[in-house]
Amino acid sequence: MSVRVRYAPSPTGLQHIGGVRTALFNYLFARSMGGSFILRLEDTDRSRSADRYVQNLYDTFKWLGFYWDEGPDVGGAFGPYVQSERFALYKEYAQRLIDMDKAYYCFCGDAKTADKLANKAADQADDNAEEAAQAESGYGYNRRCRSIDPAEAKRRVAAGEPHVIRLKIPLDGTTSFTDLLLGEIEWKNADVNPDPVLLKSDGFPTYHLANVVDDHTMQISHVMRAQEWIPSAPLHLLMYQAFGWQPPKLCHLPMVLGQDGQKLSKRHGATAVDEFRTKGYLKDALINYVAMLGCSYQDGRDLYSLSELVSLFKLEHINKAPAIFDYVKLEWFNGQYIRALEPAALAGLLAPLLAAAGLVQDPPTAAQRAIIDQATPLVRERLKYLTDVAEALRFLFTEPVLPPVAELLPKKLDAAATAAGLAAARQLLVDIGVDDHDRIEAAFRAQAEALGCKLGDLLMPLRLAVTGTKVSPPLFESIHVLGVAKALPRIDKAIAALRA
RNA sequence: GUCCCCUUCGUCUAGUGGUUAGGACACCGGGUUUUCAUCCCGGCAACAGGGGUUCGACUCUCCUAGGGGAUACCA
Numbered sequence: 001m002s003v004r005v006r007y008a009p010s011p012t013g014l015q016h017i018g019g020v021r022t023a024l025f026n027y028l029f030a031r032s033m034g035g036s037f038i039l040r041l042e043d044t045d046r047s048r049s050a051d052r053y054v055q056n057l058y059d060t061f062k063w064l065g066f067y068w069d070e071g072p073d074v075g076g077a078f079g080p081y082v083q084s085e086r087f088a089l090y091k092e093y094a095q096r097l098i099d100m101d102k103a104y105y106c107f108c109g110d111a112k113t114a115d116k117l118a119n120k121a122a123d124q125a126d127d128n129a130e131e132a133a134q135a136e137s138g139y140g141y142n143r144r145c146r147s148i149d150p151a152e153a154k155r156r157v158a159a160g161e162p163h164v165i166r167l168k169i170p171l172d173g174t175t176s177f178t179d180l181l182l183g184e185i186e187w188k189n190a191d192v193n194p195d196p197v198l199l200k201s202d203g204f205p206t207y208h209l210a211n212v213v214d215d216h217t218m219q220i221s222h223v224m225r226a227q228e229w230i231p232s233a234p235l236h237l238l239m240y241q242a243f244g245w246q247p248p249k250l251c252h253l254p255m256v257l258g259q260d261g262q263k264l265s266k267r268h269g270a271t272a273v274d275e276f277r278t279k280g281y282l283k284d285a286l287i288n289y290v291a292m293l294g295c296s297y298q299d300g301r302d303l304y305s306l307s308e309l310v311s312l313f314k315l316e317h318i319n320k321a322p323a324i325f326d327y328v329k330l331e332w333f334n335g336q337y338i339r340a341l342e343p344a345a346l347a348g349l350l351a352p353l354l355a356a357a358g359l360v361q362d363p364p365t366a367a368q369r370a371i372i373d374q375a376t377p378l379v380r381e382r383l384k385y386l387t388d389v390a391e392a393l394r395f396l397f398t399e400p401v402l403p404p405v406a407e408l409l410p411k412k413l414d415a416a417a418t419a420a421g422l423a424a425a426r427q428l429l430v431d432i433g434v435d436d437h438d439r440i441e442a443a444f445r446a447q448a449e450a451l452g453c454k455l456g457d458l459l460m461p462l463r464l465a466v467t468g469t470k471v472s473p474p475l476f477e478s479i480h481v482l483g484v485a486k487a488l489p490r491i492d493k494a495i496a497a498l499r500a
Numbered sequence: 501g502u503c504c505c506c507u508u509c510g511u512c513u514a515g516u517g518g519u520u521a522g523g524a525c526a527c528c529g530g531g532u533u534u535u536c537a538u539c540c541c542g543g544c545a546a547c548a549g550g551g552g553u554u555c556g557a558c559u560c561u562c563c564u565a566g567g568g569g570a571u572a573c574c575a
Contacts (some may be wrong), residue, residue: 381539
């Protein structure tokens with residue numbers, strides 16, 4: 001039997017870390033087994049689903065570089081892959097369950113409303129206390145309509161009375177399954193969500209129905225999803241049983257939590273993949289990090305490409321315990337991947353960000369392009385995020401603001417001495433230039449010695465004058481990229497300020 | 501409340517009865533250095549607790565505790 005797995009998100013929000021992690025594990029499993037990876041859109045919540053989220057999903061995975069073998073955009077033999085386009089199918093299968101007496105019509109209306117009614121009734125007539133207590137604390141549907149005579153129910157439906165279809169969960173007995181990761185899991189049927197809705201009053205299926213019908217009709221072999229789904233597993237199994245179908249193998253993946261140990265959410269920081277992209281993360285870093293959350297790859301390395309992950313992935317190496325998403329460690333991965341990039345490739349990624357910061361044109365002019373190409377090797381090992389480039393290279397494209405005089409002074413040097421040092425440095429730049437790094441550095445060292453100060457005492461004021469900041473790429477190289485001619489006026493300005 | 505899952509350094513993890521419990525991030529110290537960063541070296545730091553099983557438990561089992569998840573006409 002061939003491996004067929006799916007990622008089945010509902011387009012009700014931006015693609016986030018948790019979703020991507022589930023998708024990634026499915027993808028790795030499919031690829032490592034030579035199976036198929038399928039995308040299915042679960043848009044059965046018509047009030048929350050939106051096209052822009054579908055678009056975001058495509059954009060996200062295009063950026064990440066995943067692809068699916070079957071899906072709404074690429075087609076496949078088991079389509080359509082959008083649940084709203086399979087509307088009739090679910091209705092038909094729900095009907096089948098009704099006919100087999102595995103499901104029933106329910107006319108209770110909205111559950112909360114029903115509960116309130118139950119409550120009120122209980123207040124008036126004391127004989128309903130138990131049910132009321134249950135309803136009050138929200139422990140699920142009370143199965144009121146389960147006992148309605150089927151013929152009677154059919155009549156009411158025919159008469160146009162609003163209704164839903166609910167699954168008949170057996171009142172006793174147990175349902176068990178072997179989770180590929182967690183092992184044997186057994187539930188008392190009495191503990192399963194009591195008679196969940198399969199078909200909503202709007203005629204759309206709930207997740208439970210659509211999920212089971214689609215996984216079966218699409219011949220999904222393995223369902224890998226987050227552990228938050230464990231409680232609905234017995235419910236799904238009961239449905240497979242009712243239909244007489246062979247269920248897929250189940251594998252519940254550990255959750256991803258935030259720093260505080262709660263389910264990862266916006267308040268923990270970025271969670272939408274979009275945010276990571278615009279903040280200057282590299283997709284390879286993100287994939288690498290996420291792949292290692294709750295999973296290991298056996299050879300003790302830290303850095304893996306997507307194809308290496310595919311070849312090393314093993315279900316047995318997935319962890320059972322939830323993992324905390326560590327932004328700091330992700331940052332380290334990002335730095336690793338930035339440094340691993342060829343300068344030319346990195347420059348290509350940096351240019352749009354400089355443009356976005358308003359420092360160069362979009363696309364950059366040939367002259368700007370040349371500067372970016374020269375400067376890229378200087379910043380490569382200094383970037384934690386691609387977006388750091390704007391601050392790091394700002395001085396190459398705009399005139400920096402000269403810091404206050406007090407900040408120009410090295411320790412132990414006064415304004416006059418600092419000005420003298422700067423003047424000497426200026427002269428060296430004029431005389432020697434910065435084309436020959438070793439020569440200019442040697443000259444500066446000699447000059448510092450002559451002045452009786454440290455090399456840094458000469459360089460820091462110069463750095464501040466030329467770049468406007470205390471932190472910059474190596475100075476001589478920076479001036480080389482900037483051009484001595486452009487640096488001199490900045491130095492003059494600083495000297496003037498020091499002498500004022 | 502009820503049900504289910506989980507439990508090795510602060511974090512991600514290796515480990516499948518006998519190990520000085522290993523690595524990575526973070527942190528702390530030191531080195532290289534022109535600031536910052538990179539890089540290199542070193543250090544700190546863990547088997548939740550208690551019963552069993554066993555000659556021997558981080559590894560098997562039970563209980564407790566703690567954490568997480570689920571309890572929708574959302575997925």
